[in-house]
Amino acid sequence: MGLIGDWLAAGGAARTSGSLRVGSMASGAPVALPWVGVRGARPGPTLWLHGQVHGDEINGMVAALRFARALDPQAMSGHLVVTPTGNPQALDARRKRNPYDELDLDQSYPGNAQGLVTERVAHALMQEVRGVATVLINLHTMNPLFDAPPYTVYKHHPDSGIAEEALLAAMACFHPRLACRQDVGGKGELPGNIAGALDYQCLAAGTLAFMLELGSGSRLQPANVALAETGFATLARQMGILPGPAGERTAHLRTVSRRGWITADDGGLFVPRCQAGDRVAAGESIGDLLGLDGSLTPVPPFQRDGVLIGLRSDPVVHTGERLAFVAWEWADRPLAST
Numbered sequence: 001m002g003l004i005g006d007w008l009a010a011g012g013a014a015r016t017s018g019s020l021r022v023g024s025m026a027s028g029a030p031v032a033l034p035w036v037g038v039r040g041a042r043p044g045p046t047l048w049l050h051g052q053v054h055g056d057e058i059n060g061m062v063a064a065l066r067f068a069r070a071l072d073p074q075a076m077s078g079h080l081v082v083t084p085t086g087n088p089q090a091l092d093a094r095r096k097r098n099p100y101d102e103l104d105l106d107q108s109y110p111g112n113a114q115g116l117v118t119e120r121v122a123h124a125l126m127q128e129v130r131g132v133a134t135v136l137i138n139l140h141t142m143n144p145l146f147d148a149p150p151y152t153v154y155k156h157h158p159d160s161g162i163a164e165e166a167l168l169a170a171m172a173c174f175h176p177r178l179a180c181r182q183d184v185g186g187k188g189e190l191p192g193n194i195a196g197a198l199d200y201q202c203l204a205a206g207t208l209a210f211m212l213e214l215g216s217g218s219r220l221q222p223a224n225v226a227l228a229e230t231g232f233a234t235l236a237r238q239m240g241i242l243p244g245p246a247g248e249r250t251a252h253l254r255t256v257s258r259r260g261w262i263t264a265d266d267g268g269l270f271v272p273r274c275q276a277g278d279r280v281a282a283g284e285s286i287g288d289l290l291g292l293d294g295s296l297t298p299v300p301p302f303q304r305d306g307v308l309i310g311l312r313s314d315p316v317v318h319t320g321e322r323l324a325f326v327a328w329e330w331a332d333r334p335l336a337s338t
């Protein structure tokens with residue numbers, strides 16, 4: 001067990017903060033992962049909130065830190081751990097990826113202690129999470145160019161022993177617009193190593209884990225922060241860490257089994273006809289590309305109904321850039337009551 005697990009195992013109501021050393025910069029400045037621990041008076045499960053893996057995604061960090069501040073360890077049976085950033089160099093640089101190696105941290109777990117710096121921070125985190133976290137939430141937002149209502153993403157790991165129903169029950173605490181089941185094979189979403197996601201590697205380690213997507217990057221969105229804080233409390237009650245009835249979670253989830261991106265054929269200024277979260281019917285177009293010669297070209301109409309997971313809010317687009325993230329197949333799932 002790592003440093004955080006040792007601190008939790010010592011027992012007794014307490015709160016602390018520290019940092020996990022990974023290495024150092026040429027200047028001598030440390031590369032380290034900050035953490036906050038709230039240890040309950042009585043033993044119980046551990047809820048772990050991972051504020052960001054992508055450096056420009058801020059809402060989750062704020063929500064997790066505020067939630068930790070509001071807890072009374074005397075009232076808790078179990079623990080809370082917050083690792084506000086898993087990617088401190090990307091946070092400092094206000095960008096998604098670490099500028100020193102350009103790797104995507106959420107494709108780099110479980111990491112490598114002898115690898116590039118992104119692989120090293122991934123490894124440092126996994127060493128602490130394994131055997132300690134009962135539930136881990138991998139907090140994200142969409143990129144700064146998009147709007148999106150809060151939604152969740154989950155995966156299935158064949159050896160985790162964690163049932164889809166248990167994942168859905170945890171995600172329901174956040175009233176997500178959609179709960180997207182992501183196939184690790186990718187199925188044409190974006191290129192990359194989906195199996196390197198933190199939540200997938202946590203599932204492999206027996207921790208119930210999913211992604212909570214809280215709106216847009218590079219900004220503070222108070223409504224999304226508030227939704228996350230309320231959901232953390234609901235989940236902590238459901239886990240028995242906080243006293244009281246489990247309370248408000250949604251009775252239905254719309255699970256998504258296939259999704260994809262709409263990209264622009266030609267450059268121009270994208271003017272949408274709809275909003276993020278909308279359902280778009282077959283035959284409808286999501287908007288127009290306004291050319292700088294004054295021309296107006298509709299985006300090709302949908303071949304089938306879709307739900308807009310996210311929609312571009314920055315109108316400047318080039319060929320191949322993303323206009324919308326769309327759910328193409330979904331089902332409405334009733335959840336067992338608590």
Ligand SMILES: [Zn+2]
Pocket residue numbers: 053054057139140141
């Ligand atoms: Zn992200």
